Structures are given as structure tokens and as C-alpha cells.
Amino acid sequence: MINRYDRHIKLESFGESGQQLLRESKVLVIGVGGLGCAALPYLVSSGVGTIGLMDADRVDKTNLQRQILFSEEEIGLSKVNCAIDRLSKLNAEVNLIPYDFDLIPENAEEIISQYDVVLDCTDRFDARYLINDACVRQNKPWVFGALYKFEGQVSVFNYKTGPTYRCLFPFNPKQSMLLSCSDVGVFAPAVGVVGVTQASEAIKVLLNLDQTLSGLLWCIDLLKMNTHTIEHTKNQKAIDQIKVSSHLGVEPSDYVIDFNTEINYENYRWIDLRELHETPQISHKLVDALPLSSIEDKKVNWSQMGNVVLFCASGARARKLAEELQRSNVFFTHWGAEELYKELIKHGA
């Protein structure tokens, strides 16, 4: 009988033993959005033995332009369940494990420890720092993929003592984190190219091949049809810091805006969390009132707000909300409303 993996087995880098290695391998795909939908079919059809799919989201109409595992009938349903329905028809031999919740510092290491390779198919910086830190601590390689409009970046981190994401992009809270797809739009085929490249890198890592993107940042522009492969280096100090840190990912204290350092006030939206009856009332072009009691009803879409700084009377409510949200575009300040207003005026904002 012809083996379904015959065309892989014929490749010198694979052979029977390589295909068997894939069958025994476990891959965790974090994020079943555009990148996940592109990477997953190739991981499944290639015969990776166990694949974990993690995403808390449900299918939305605007996902269908690029998230090709979902159909119009599935709007409103769990992404992870829909993807598993589709993928299990592609290859029934693969063990598909659902995680219909988000990766958080409390579950990251325990889940990642069960896999051989992790694919970062998320669309958030804070998720990437969390994946990076958990992978460093659990000594797991991970494949990074990210997009901006027609452009994509792919790299392999923490593979065979190679560099990590923090070596390439150290977290700096004073530098605004750039907009995600929901804010700027993204070219669907670019998502496909980047996601499929991530699957390719993951399979190469599982086969223990040396020619991976470890230590290299691969950049592609689907509009200009340019590619660049840029060498980057390891920062051992940054890696050692992850191993001894008391917190995984972006620390709660990273969300504080510090007025002792120079910041450009105009780069942020300043969100007043105080209730409407609290004084003094502030009227300023950069300040929006969003009373804490109204936030749940309004279903605020934080990812579409750009960079925001939360403030209240003492900073307590602002800190609590910023730490709960753990979003890389949401900061808080201990400054009260009155002090903040004076600062804004003083700096001519």
C-alpha cells in the first residue's frame, strides 16, 4: 500500500525516520487566526502526531477574509472547535487537542512543557513576550510570525541555544507597541505566506535540521516582492533575566507610565476612569472619560484604541484595570486627575 507521506519520505531530509519523528512530535499552535489557519493545514497534512490549538475567540465575519479554516455558517462558533472539525477531515491520524482559552502567565509553562515546538500565531506583543519567556524557561523552541499590511516577519527563537524574541526586540514600555491587524488592515495572502513559512520552520525544527531561521529575521513584502534575511544576535543577559524573573511575559509594573522620563503626551489617549460625579472635571483634547462602572456594558475594544494611559484619582483603579487587561497598548499612571491635567498643560499637549 502506498504511504500517504510518500512524497515526504522521498526527500533526503525526511526518509522513513523523519516521517516517524514527525508522527511522534507535538506542536502547540497559539492563536487560530490568520497565521494559525495557514500553518495548521500543513502541520496536519504533514503528519505531525499531536497538535494543540489554543484560542479563546469565536469566528467573526471580518475573519473570513484571511482565516481560511472557517466558513460563513460558523460565525459565532468557537474557532478552536471549528478548526478541529475541518482539520480532522484532512488527516484523521493526527491527535488534535483543543484549548479554548488564552495563554496566561498562570498556565503558560504547564501547557508549553507538554510540546516540542510552539508556533506563535497571535496578534499581540504581550502574548509574544509571554510565549518567549515560557519557552525560554521550558527550553522549547518557538516559531515567530507577524504581519504589517503587505509585509511579514518570521524567525525561530530559543532553538539550539539561539537568540530569543527579547534579544531581538527588548520590551520598552515607553515605546508604543505598533498597531495590530484590526487597526491597520492586512493583505490576506501575506498572512498565508507567513503562516505556511512558520509551519515549514516548525517541521524543520522537529526534524532537527540546521537550516532554520534561528538567528535570522526573514522579512517579506508581498507588494514589492522583496525578501530580506537579516542576521541578529543573542543577548545572554536578557535570557538570564527571563530565567530569574518572578513574572512571565510583560510585568504589571511595565504598564506604568513614568513621568520622570520624557514622553510624548500626544502619542497616547488619556482615559479618565473616574465616575462622572468625581471632581475636578477635566476637559482636554487628549482626555476621554470612560467611567470604570461603564466599561463592562460598553464592551470596550482595547486593541482598536491605539496606545492609552488609564488614570483615576489615586492610580489604584487604573493600575488594577491595566493589570487585568495585560495589553501592551494599555498603560496606567499613579498620577491623579489634577496632577495629570497640570502635566498636560505644562508640556503644551
Added chain:
Amino acid sequence: MITYQIKCFGVLSEIIGEQITIESNSEWSVEQLIKYLEKDYQKLESIPVKVAQNDKLLDESAILISGTVSMFPPFSGG
């Protein structure tokens, strides 16, 4: 005279332009180049920019030789 052809990627191409040319009297470090650009493009202060020459990412202290310089921001979309 040192000439740098700056090629920008991602959001940097919208802030600075896809390609610009800068001339200086001496070779600059990566840090000097970024500080120079920040004067004209204030938004750069809030973006973690990586600078590469000859397909290698460079530290802030590295000296840039005359020629093409690439500037990359991190991407977040997925």
C-alpha cells in the same frame, strides 16, 4: 562626505518614507542616526527601531559605513 540610503520597512516607511538619503560629514553610530531622524520624525521616539547594514542587525553603538541602511520595526499582526 558620508551618504546613507535609508530603506524603511513596516510603519517606518509611512513615517519616514520608503527610502531617503542622508549626508553627513562623518560616519555615525546607529544611535546617532536614530537621534538625527527623531528630530524630523518625532513619532520614531515611540517605536523600537532595529537598524541593519549588509544584512546584519546592529547594536546602537555600531558605526554605520557609507551605503544602504535598513530600518525595521517589530510587527504585531497575525
